[in-house]
Amino acid sequence: MKNIKIGIFGYNRGGHLADNILALNGDIVAVCEKNEKYLNLAKEKLGDTATYYKDFDSFIEHSGMEAVLLANYFPEHAPYAIRCLEKGIHVLSECIPNGTMAEGVALVEAAEKSSAKYMLLENYPFMLFNQEMKKVCDGGSLGKILYAEGEYNHAGNVYSEDLNGLYDSLKHWRHYVGRTYYLTHSLAPIAYATGALPVRVTAMPVYCPAPSDCNRASYVGERAAIITTLNDDKSVFKFTGCATFGGSDNSYRICGDKGTIENVRGSEGKIMLRYNDWTVPEGKEKTNYYMPEWDDKDAELIKKAGHGGGDFCIIREFFDCIRQDKKPVFDVYFATRLSSVAILAHRSLLEFGVPYDIPDFRNKADRDKWKEDTLSPFYYSDGREPSMPCCSNPDYKPSNQQIDNVKKLIEK
Ligand SMILES: NC(=O)c1ccc[n+]([C@@H]2O[C@H](COP(=O)([O-])OP(=O)(O)OC[C@H]3O[C@@H](n4cnc5c(N)ncnc54)[C@H](O)[C@@H]3O)[C@@H](O)[C@H]2O)c1
Structure with missing residues (x-):
């Protein structure tokens, strides 16, 4: 098996992927990270x-680097992806693929011109219960897919004094990430399992x-944000972006x-598969409640991996x-479609549910x-x-006490 020479841009999240890269015969030949703490960890x-860089301009010139993992700031992936693609370097990009609609168009055009691959690093569809859902959908026993739900519900203790790598400044993206933006973990699993892609979106804020x-x-x-989409196969999805309800869980239906x-909430990954009396397939019960098992040659390595x-x-x-x-399974068209849903759902949320059509960047008119x-x-x-609000209440801003608290934690 040919080793792949890969560079990591952003070693906070990027560092969490290093063991998997090495286990899969990736040679991490270069790391680009401006924060001393993460650079030292690398x-x-x-x-x-590996060779270590603090700026992207020198990093991208690293001799022989075939691929780059982009794990830099959330809304800043596309410009760096484009620069890699222009140099024929394969790109694996963390979410969100593009932070603006214009960048989505530019990213598609760069990927089309490039000899290199572009793929979105969307890991949640590969969780065991999501793979099981895809397998059952593909098997056809659910019939025609009509509707799906996805919840990425990831609350953190807002009184915790451990920032744990969350922010490095008061302008950091995590303070401004409108609730629809971080949606790949809720939308990608159901889009991957069903094959449906959103064509129209509307979103409502849950303000608190x-x-x-x-x-x-x-x-x-x-x-x-509660996001609803009409899809290209006439099915409907309802999903969150990143939600912070009590009782964190990732759940899909x-x-x-x-x-x-x-997957049954609170059950550590159990599946519930149900049919009507008259649609039960041979070999199944009306209600099937089970823990799926990995059927994969790399099962032991998978069990050790994150997410x-x-x-x-x-x-x-x-x-x-x-x-x-x-x-790539999550190619540039899939990736930019998800970004478009995130960006336009945000606009819908700011307008309390006005619908937006989702473009298909294969079409010139949409570009x-x-x-x-x-x-x-x-x-x-x-x-x-x-250049636009991140909240449905245009007057909302953090309190002076919150800002002081966070400043102190960043300086610690
Ligand atoms: N798929 C997942 O499960 C998952 C999990 C965590 C984070 N993420 C994603 O990973 C990305 C990074 O998130 P994070 O949690 O690591 O926090 P983060 O965004 O604060 O980390 C980004 C890192 O990149 C470095 N960086 C940014 N711009 C740079 C530049 N121009 N030059 C050098 N270094 C630069 C920063 O110093 C920082 O360490 C985000 O897009 C996030 O959404 C995904």
Whole structure:
């Protein structure tokens, strides 16, 4: 098996993927990280097997680097992805693929021109229960898929004094990430399992700001967005972006005209698969409640990997694409479609549910419509202020006490 020479850009999240890369015969030849803490972690782990950079311009020139894992700031992936693609370097990009609509168009155009592969690093579809749901959907016993739900519900203790790598400044993207933006973990698993892609979106805010004395200083007052899409096969999805309800969990449900499958909340990954009396397939019960098992040659490595094994599986997929010259499972069209849903759902949420059509960047007319749209609720990488609100309440902002608390924690 050919080793793949890969560089990591952003060693906070990127560092968590290093073991999987090494286990899959990836040679981590370069790391780019401006934060000393993470740079030192990389040096401890990789020693003199890698070269270390603090700026991307030198990193991208690293001789012989075939692929780059982009794990830099959330809304800043696309410009770096484009630069790699222009140099023929394969890209595995963390979410979100593009932070603006204009970047989505530019990313598609760069990927189309490039000899290199572009893939979204979306790990949640590879969690065991999500793979089981895809297998059952593909098997056909659910019938025609009509509806699916996805919840990525990831609350943190807002009084915790451990920032645990969450922020490095008060302008950091996590303070401005409108609730629809972080949606790949809720939408990708159901889109992957069913094969359906959104064509129209609407979103509602669930507004409930964090306590004014807590240790977080978010400009987002919502706890969740409830997003609904009409899809290209006439099915409907309902999902969150990143929600912070009590009782964190990731849960998914897919309904066909013959049966329904879901992972049971609070059950550590059990599946419930149910049919109507008259649609039970041979060999199944009306209600089937079971823990799926890995049926995979790499099961032992998968069980050790983060995010329910998803971190291993997504790196393996990417390396297989390069080694076997195959189409990425989450290619640039899939990736930018998810970003478009995130960005336009945010606009819908700000307008309390006005629907938006989701473009397909395969079409020139759709590209032309969006190629100049650079609106963003985040600080831009050149320091410009956000060009649109990140919250449905335009007057909401963190309290002075929250800001002081977070400043102290960042300086600690
Ligand atoms: N798929 C998952 O399960 C998962 C889990 C965690 C994070 N993520 C994603 O990973 C990305 C990174 O998140 P994070 O949690 O590591 O926090 P983060 O965004 O704060 O980390 C980004 C890192 O990149 C470095 N960096 C950014 N720009 C740089 C530049 N120009 N030059 C050098 N270094 C630079 C920063 O110093 C920082 O250490 C985000 O997109 C996030 O959404 C995904």
